[in-house]
Amino acid sequence: MKGATFVAPFYCPYNPGIMKKYAVIVAGGTGSRMGSPTPKQFLSIRGLSLLGYSMQAFLQAYEDLKIILVLPKDSLEKGEELIAQLQAGDRVSVTVGGETRFHSVQNGLALVSDPSIVFVHDGVRSLVSRDLIQRCYEQTLEKGSAIPAVAATDSIRIVQGHGHTVADRNAVRIIQTPQTFQSSLLLPAFQSEYKQSFTDEATVVEAAGNPVYLIEGEYENIKITRPSDLLIAEKILLERASSL
Numbered sequence: 001m002k003g004a005t006f007v008a009p010f011y012c013p014y015n016p017g018i019m020k021k022y023a024v025i026v027a028g029g030t031g032s033r034m035g036s037p038t039p040k041q042f043l044s045i046r047g048l049s050l051l052g053y054s055m056q057a058f059l060q061a062y063e064d065l066k067i068i069l070v071l072p073k074d075s076l077e078k079g080e081e082l083i084a085q086l087q088a089g090d091r092v093s094v095t096v097g098g099e100t101r102f103h104s105v106q107n108g109l110a111l112v113s114d115p116s117i118v119f120v121h122d123g124v125r126s127l128v129s130r131d132l133i134q135r136c137y138e139q140t141l142e143k144g145s146a147i148p149a150v151a152a153t154d155s156i157r158i159v160q161g162h163g164h165t166v167a168d169r170n171a172v173r174i175i176q177t178p179q180t181f182q183s184s185l186l187l188p189a190f191q192s193e194y195k196q197s198f199t200d201e202a203t204v205v206e207a208a209g210n211p212v213y214l215i216e217g218e219y220e221n222i223k224i225t226r227p228s229d230l231l232i233a234e235k236i237l238l239e240r241a242s243s244l
Contacts, residue, residue: 020116021065021137023058023178024108027051027079027123028072028097034227041123042078045234046241050224052082053126053237058119058178059088061133067092070108102198106190117141118186119178120201124224127236128178132218136180139215146180147202148217149173175200176217185210 027041034040041051048056058065067088071079073096083092093111097104105120112118117140121128136146152174156167179201186201189208198204202212224233 021062022112022116023119024068025121025123026070026104050126051123054123057128061130068108068111069094070097070104102194109190114183116183118183119180121178127220140180143213144182145212146215147212148176149214150217176221
């Protein structure tokens with residue numbers, strides 16, 4: 001039609017048909033708080049490592065999703081063994097982590113192609129559900145981001161100098177992962193210089209001038225860092241297996 005302008009669908013950031021999916025799974029922890037010589041992400045429950053459960057959830061959530069696994073240099077061999085165990089070789093890329101979480105995520109994002117939806121997930125949040133992953137994806141298509149969060153259930157106090165004040169716990173949200181973004185927001189944000197105020201991906205994206213949007217998280221989506229967490233995770237995984 002004369003005078004009409006054609007815009008290729010490739011440039012439409014909200015079109016799920018052309019959006020790639022990546023999960024950058026950061027697994028750079030140690031076993032220090034576990035009291036274990038084995039890095040915590042490779043501790044096993046019911047025959048699969050904590051990191052393996054995290055990867056499995058994303059692999060099962062979407063058949064076209066690719067995982068970018070970010071590991072310490074001395075854990076690369078264990079990572080390859082895990083990929084083989086999950087039979088996911090063609091869907092997983094591995095890269096080496098950096099000095100901080102920011103730099104590790106930055107290294108992972110170097111393997112991301114635009115346009116895409118990018119999940120950034122803690123490797124030891126092994127109880128993440130496919131439902132949460134899918135809800136994060138759907139909201140990110142619509143709003144550009146999805147940051148899982150749950151309401152605080154304990155009393156909260158803010159320490160200020162030598163004193164402390166009570167916070168309204170109804171206004172407090174505990175942040176989880178996968179923190180999920182359109183690549184057009186996340187990739188440029190991670191081109192910035194590192195700041196100590198960057199505690200997660202949401203703070204990096206906000207610092208670049210973009211709003212971020214919360215989504216209801218899951219109380220079972222705990223970060224497994226201590227032996228007691230391992231016991232809780234084992235119980236939840238057993239309950240999930242028995243309900244299938």
